[in-house]
Amino acid sequence: MTAAPLLDQQEMMPQTPFDMASDTVRAGMLDLFRGVMKEDRSARRSEVRTAWKQRAFRNGIQHLYYDPSSYAFYTPAASGKKLPEFMGVFNIYTPHYRSFVSILSATPGINFVPKDLQQSNDVTAAAYAEKMRARVDQIVDMRDRQGEVAGYFCTDGRTITWSRTDKDGNLRCTIHGVLESKVPIYSRKIERWSYCVLSEEFDIHEARDAWGEYADEIEPDASGTADATYERLARLDIISNKKHGIGESLKSLTTEHTCWLRKSRYRKAKEETRAYLQQQFPNGVRMTIVGDVLVEAIPEPLGGADVGGKLAVAWPSPGQGQNRPSMLHDLLPVQEDFNDYKNELREQAKYLNSATWVHGAAVDPDAIPEQSGEAGAVHVINPPNGLTVDQCVTKESAGQLSPDLINACESLLQFGEFTTGDLPSLQGSGTPDQETASGQKLLQDQAKGQLSTAWGAYQRLFANTYAILVREEAMLEGQGDVAVQSGGLHDSFNPAAILEGNFGCYPDTDSAFPETTADKRASLQMVLTQVGQADPSIPLHPDNLKLVKQYSGLKDLIIPGAEARDKQLREIEQLLNEPPIPDQSQMVQYEQGAQQMMAQGQQPPLPPMTCSVPIDVDWDFHKAEMDKVQEWLNSDACSEQQRKGNVLGIQNVKLHGAAHRQALQAQTPPPHIEPPKVSMTMAVTDPSTIAQFAQAAGATATTPDGIATSQVMDDRKTAAETQHVAAQAQHQSVLAAKEAVSPAKVTQIQIPDQTAPEEK
Numbered sequence: 001m002t003a004a005p006l007l008d009q010q011e012m013m014p015q016t017p018f019d020m021a022s023d024t025v026r027a028g029m030l031d032l033f034r035g036v037m038k039e040d041r042s043a044r045r046s047e048v049r050t051a052w053k054q055r056a057f058r059n060g061i062q063h064l065y066y067d068p069s070s071y072a073f074y075t076p077a078a079s080g081k082k083l084p085e086f087m088g089v090f091n092i093y094t095p096h097y098r099s100f101v102s103i104l105s106a107t108p109g110i111n112f113v114p115k116d117l118q119q120s121n122d123v124t125a126a127a128y129a130e131k132m133r134a135r136v137d138q139i140v141d142m143r144d145r146q147g148e149v150a151g152y153f154c155t156d157g158r159t160i161t162w163s164r165t166d167k168d169g170n171l172r173c174t175i176h177g178v179l180e181s182k183v184p185i186y187s188r189k190i191e192r193w194s195y196c197v198l199s200e201e202f203d204i205h206e207a208r209d210a211w212g213e214y215a216d217e218i219e220p221d222a223s224g225t226a227d228a229t230y231e232r233l234a235r236l237d238i239i240s241n242k243k244h245g246i247g248e249s250l251k252s253l254t255t256e257h258t259c260w261l262r263k264s265r266y267r268k269a270k271e272e273t274r275a276y277l278q279q280q281f282p283n284g285v286r287m288t289i290v291g292d293v294l295v296e297a298i299p300e301p302l303g304g305a306d307v308g309g310k311l312a313v314a315w316p317s318p319g320q321g322q323n324r325p326s327m328l329h330d331l332l333p334v335q336e337d338f339n340d341y342k343n344e345l346r347e348q349a350k351y352l353n354s355a356t357w358v359h360g361a362a363v364d365p366d367a368i369p370e371q372s373g374e375a376g377a378v379h380v381i382n383p384p385n386g387l388t389v390d391q392c393v394t395k396e397s398a399g400q401l402s403p404d405l406i407n408a409c410e411s412l413l414q415f416g417e418f419t420t421g422d423l424p425s426l427q428g429s430g431t432p433d434q435e436t437a438s439g440q441k442l443l444q445d446q447a448k449g450q451l452s453t454a455w456g457a458y459q460r461l462f463a464n465t466y467a468i469l470v471r472e473e474a475m476l477e478g479q480g481d482v483a484v485q486s487g488g489l490h491d492s493f494n495p496a497a498i499l500e501g502n503f504g505c506y507p508d509t510d511s512a513f514p515e516t517t518a519d520k521r522a523s524l525q526m527v528l529t530q531v532g533q534a535d536p537s538i539p540l541h542p543d544n545l546k547l548v549k550q551y552s553g554l555k556d557l558i559i560p561g562a563e564a565r566d567k568q569l570r571e572i573e574q575l576l577n578e579p580p581i582p583d584q585s586q587m588v589q590y591e592q593g594a595q596q597m598m599a600q601g602q603q604p605p606l607p608p609m610t611c612s613v614p615i616d617v618d619w620d621f622h623k624a625e626m627d628k629v630q631e632w633l634n635s636d637a638c639s640e641q642q643r644k645g646n647v648l649g650i651q652n653v654k655l656h657g658a659a660h661r662q663a664l665q666a667q668t669p670p671p672h673i674e675p676p677k678v679s680m681t682m683a684v685t686d687p688s689t690i691a692q693f694a695q696a697a698g699a700t701a702t703t704p705d706g707i708a709t710s711q712v713m714d715d716r717k718t719a720a721e722t723q724h725v726a727a728q729a730q731h732q733s734v735l736a737a738k739e740a741v742s743p744a745k746v747t748q749i750q751i752p753d754q755t756a757p758e759e760k
Contacts, residue, residue, distance in 0.1 A: 016298070017280035017281070017297070017299070018296060018297040018298070021276060021280075021297070022272075024272055024273070025272060025273050025276045026294050028269050028270050028272065028273030029269070029273060029277070029285075029287060029294055029297060030289065030292075030294045031269070032261060032265060032268060032269055032273075033197075033257065033259050033287060033289055033294070034225055035268060036182070036195045036197060036259060036261075036265075037182065037197065037225045037227050037228050038225060038227055039184070040184065040185045040186070041227060043185040043186075043323060044182060044185060044227070045071050045227075045230065046323065047157065047178050047185070047322070047323040048178065048179060048230070048231055048234055049066075049071060049073075050157070050178075050323075050329070051155060051156045051157070051177060051178040051179050051234075051326075052073060052179065052234045052237070052238065053073060053332065054154075054155040054156070054326060054328065054329065054332065055155050055156075055179070055238045056073065056237075056238065057093045057094075057332065057335060058093060058094055058097050058151075058154070058155055059238065059241050060089055060091055060094065061089075061241070062089045062091070062093070062335060062336070062339055063075075063076050063087050063089070063339070064076070065077075065078055065079040070230075071230065072230070072233060072234075072237075073237070084343065084347075085347065086343040086344075086346045086347050087343060088339070088342065088343055088346065089339060090338055090339055090342045091335075092331075092334070092335055092338060092413065092416055093328065093331055093332075093335045096154075096328060096331060096416065096420050096422045097151070097154045097155070097328060099422050100150065100153070100154050100327055100328070100420075100422065100451075101147060101150040101151055101154060103150075103451065104149075104150035104153060104451070104454065104455065104458055105143075105146045105147045105149075105150040106146075107146070108146070108458060108459040108462040108463070108507060108508075109459060109507060109508030110459060110462060110463040110466060110505055110506065110507050110508065111130075111505070111506060111508065112126040112127075112129040112130045112133070112466075112470075112503050112504070112505050113126055113503060113504055113505075113506055114126040114501065114502070114503050115501075115502040115503060115504065116502070118569065118572075118632065118635065118637040119501070119502075119569075119573070120566070120569040120570035120572070120573045121497070121500050121501040121502075121573075122501040122502050122503055123501070123566055123569055124497050124500075124501055124566070124570070125497055125498050125499075125500060125501025125502070125503050126501065126503040127566070128494070128495065128497050128498045129470045129474075129498050129503055129505070132470045132473055132474060132495065132498060133466055133470060135473060136171070136466065136469045136470060136473055139170075139171045139473070140171060140172065140173040140469065142173075145161070145173055145175055145465075146462070148175040149161070149175055149314075149458065149461065149462075150458070152175065152177040153314075153316040153326065153327050153454055153457075153458065154316075154326055154327045154328045155177070155326050155328065156177035156178040156179070156326055157178060157315060157316065157317065157319075157322075157323060157324035157325055157326050157329075158177070158178055158181065158183070158313065158314075158315055158322055158324065159175065159176070159177055159313070159314050159315075159316075159461065160175075160176045160177075160180075160181050160196075160198065160311060160312070160313045161173060161174070161175055161176075161311070161312045161313075161461060161464075161465045162174050162176065162198060162258075162310055162311055163310050163312070163465055163468040163469045163472060164310045164468075164472065165472050165475075165476060167210070169476065171469065171472055171473050171476060173465065173469060174198075174200075176198050179231065179234050179235045179238065180198060180199055180200060180235065181196065181197065181198050181199075182196070182197040182199070182231070183195070183196050183197075183322050184322065185321055185322050185323055186321050186322075187321070187322065188320050188321065190302075190303060190304065190311065190313050191303065193262070193302060194261070194262050194264055194265050195259065195260060195261050195262070195265060195302070196259070196260045196302055196311065197257055197258070197259045197260075198257070198258045199228070199231065199232070199235070199255055199256070199257050199258075200255070200256055201232065201235065201236060201239075201253045201254070201255050201256075202253065202254060202255075202256055202290075203252060203253060203254075204218065204219075204220045204252055204253060204254045207254050207256065207290050207291075211290055211293075211295045211296075213295075214290070214293050214295050217291075217293045218254060218290050218291050218293055219254070219291055219292075220250060220251055220252060220253060220254050220291070228255065228257070232255055236250075236253070254290060254291045255290075255291065256288065256289070256290050257288070257289040257290075258286065258287070258288055258289075259286070259287045259288075259289065260284065260285070260286050260287075260300065260302040260309075260311070261284060261285050261287070261302070262284050262301075262302050263277070263278065263281070263282065263283065263284055266278055280299070281297070281299045282299075283299060283301045283308075284299070284300060284301040284302050285297055285298070285299060285300070286298050286299075286300040304464050304467075304468065305464060305467040305468045305471065305505075309468075310468055310472075312461055312464035312465045312468065313461070314457040314458065314460060314461035315457055316453070316454045316457060316458075317329075317453065317454070318453060327420070327454055328420055330419045330420070331416055331419055331420050334412055334415055334416045334419060335416075337412055338409065338412045338413070338416075341405055341408055341409050341412065342409060344405060345401055345402075345405055345406070345409070348401050348402065348405075349401060352400070352401065354395060354396040354397060355395075355396050356393065356394070356395045356396070357393070357394040357395075357396070358381075358392060358393050358394075359383070359384065359387065359391075359392035359393070361382075361384045362381050362382055362383050362384060362387075362389075362392040362393075363381055363382075363392075381393075421450035421451065456507070459507030459508065460507055462507075463505045463506055463507045464505070466505050467504065467505040470498060470505075471498065471499065473495070474495040474496070474498040474499050475499065477495040478495070478496070524547060524548070528544065528548075545565065545624075564620070564621035564624040564625050564628075565624055565625075565628050567625070568624070568625040568628040568629065569628065571613050571625075571656065572628075572629070572632055572653055572656075574612075574613055575611060575612060575613055575649060575652040575653045575656055576641060576646060576649035576650075576652070576653065577649065578612040578613075578649070578652060579612065579648040579649070579651075579652060580609040580610060580611060580612060580648065580651055580652045580655055581609065581610060581611075581612050582607050582608065582609060582610070583607075583608040583609060583610040586608040587607065587608075590607050590608055609651075609655060610655055610659070611652050611653075611655040611656035611659060612652055613652075613656055614659075615656065615659045615660055615663060617663045617666075620660065620663070622660045622661075622663045622664040622667070623664055625657075625660050626657055626660040626661050626664060629653060629654075629656060629657030629660065630657060632653065633650075633653065633654065633657070638650065638653075
């Protein structure tokens with residue numbers, strides 16, 4: 001337990017602007033808050049009443065009595081009117097609520113993007129912000145926050161997140177719906193709000209302990225205005241999930257209001273209060289009121305991260321003012337009619353049961369209740385004279401439920417699906433006329449398309465919320481390194497770098513619900529495949545590798561080219577701020593040459609220069625870094641440096657890129673050049689030469705004598721073949737001469753030739 005500071009220490013503690021305010025000023029500030037709570041009374045009660053009823057329906061309380069005198073909902077018994085016998089709840093509102101919450105509470109697809117991709121501070125800040133997001137998720141339990149927002153989207157027309165560091169130095173993010181927030185009804189966007197009030201109930205003792213200096217002034221059930229009390233009853237009614245017994249709870253609870261005011265609101269204050277506020281809170285003020293006591297006022301603008309504020313707001317449905325419909329607003333009349341029809345069917349079922357009539361003289365009426373319906377039971381009946389048993393006992397025909405009423409109930413179920421857009425295909429169910437997987441996927445995408453407006457608002461809300469939370473946590477962590485565990489690995493970084501750069505947090509998409517990170521990943525893969533066929537170097541570009549890592553969904557994935565690209569950006573920024581330096585490795589040779597030229601009366605050239613940021617020849621990714629330098633030298637950022645006259649800085653970058661190029665060329669082995677192949681045809685007859693060629697070709701057991709013998713045999717064979725051909729030619733010529741001497745004899749022979757050509 002921490003001891004209280006001594007008196008002299010308390011006097012030395014710095015005072016806030018609120019501590020120096022006079023009682024008159026504090027009273028004037030409290031009057032500003034009270035005036036805010038009274039504004040737009042009719043419109044405010046209308047939106048509170050709508051959200052109140054929808055949240056009660058979500059809780060299963062769907063038979064409500066509205067009292068126009070108090071603008072409040074009560075149980076039907078409080079109306080004093082005769083109530084129907086059957087008042088059951090046949091809840092179709094809550095199943096639709098659960099369906100939408102299960103879909104919308106998915107992790108939003110958002111990304112931290114540097115304002116300038118060519119600025120290393122921005123790139124580093126965005127990368128560290130993405131890592132800090134994992135830490136934020138654990139601290140504020142973001143999964144629960146996502147479920148809360150999805151729930152408010154179903155029942156409320158407005159949802160606000162408040163991200164901040166509380167009094168104890170802890171990061172917090174709270175979600176507020178219509179019942180918990182009051183804003184100008186007729187202002188379209190948060191930029192036009194002149195005030196915002198967030199309200200929440202606390203235990204009275206907890207509030208007194210938290211604000212010990214004002215503990216004696218804080219009282220339970222002290223809300224200051226009737227409007228604040230009305231909204232308080234609505235919140236407690238929903239939290240308690242009942243319509244009675246709230247009175248005793250008011251004795252132990254108090255309401256804490258957090259009120260933001262723009263400086264334009266100061267005009268409604270008196271002169272002394274207005275002058276104080278304009279001097280001490282020139283950009284707006286955040287006040288804390290517990291019960292009816294002003295306990296704190298600090299400078300804080302009203303808005304989001306873009307103006308240094310801590311609020312983010314989203315609306316599930318499009319509209320112009322702040323009183324907008326929720327996602328399940330149109331389901332209320334369907335639910336009420338469905339309950340009425342089902343209760344009417346219950347009433348019909350009860351009174352349409354058939355009755356049995358018996359003759360009074362045949363059966364003792366007093367004995368009927370005592371008779372048993374067990375199997376084998378025997379009952380005695382004494383028909384009067386002249387009557388049969390059938391004439392003494394008559395059973396009515398059973399009644400039938402109204403088929404029109406049954407059909408109306410079925411129609412209401414279908415109409416509820418149509419009204420909300422919560423179709424069966426949204427949950428993956430098929431239809432009788434479409435049972436194929438591709439057809440069901442098409443129907444599911446069409447159903448999700450109806451949620452695109454709400455889904456886009458949901459993503460934008462969390463993008464703005466994360467932008468605030470990440471910066472808040474970075475300021476809390478200070479200058480020390482932070483270790484974030486992701487995927488079983490620990491990654492350390494300096495949170496101060498988040499505050500040094502400019503970045504934004506943006507959703508994956510603004511409207512199309514099905515277009516998630518997975519869809520963008522598929523699109524990126526398709527594009528890189530197509531352009532890679534035309535130029536294989538495009539997918540390997542450092543910037544494209546950065547996109548691959550971003551959309552891979554694997555935060556622990558290491559892509560050397562992407563990491564080297566970020567490293568080179570940081571080096572380029574340093575190179576631009578420094579001039580080139582003399583190349584010491586060439587200075588001895590340069591000085592010798594310069595002296596010789598000066599001795600000859602010539603002007604020596606400038607000394608050889610090198611980049612001020614040396615490269616690591618052995619360990620740098622020279623290809624990726626050289627590509628990034630080349631891209632930068634052809635970018636608008638380089639043109640801007642030229643316009644500023646930073647010639648030395650640009651030259652420094654060029655020398656650095658040239659060093660990477662030389663190192664890359666040194667690492668690349670020279671291409672292997674094969675000697676030219678020449679083919680020649682020669683007539684070689686020398687046996688020794690032929691034997692040498694044969695041995696060079698791999699032939700074995702080849703000698704000059706063997707080759708000579710082979711040649712003699714070949715010559716003899718050739719001569720024999722020549723003699724044979726000459727003999728055949730001589731024989732043919734003799735036969736031809738004989739035929740020419742006796743032509744008549746040949747003419748007399750007229751036998752047809754039946755032999756084959758070969759036999760002839």
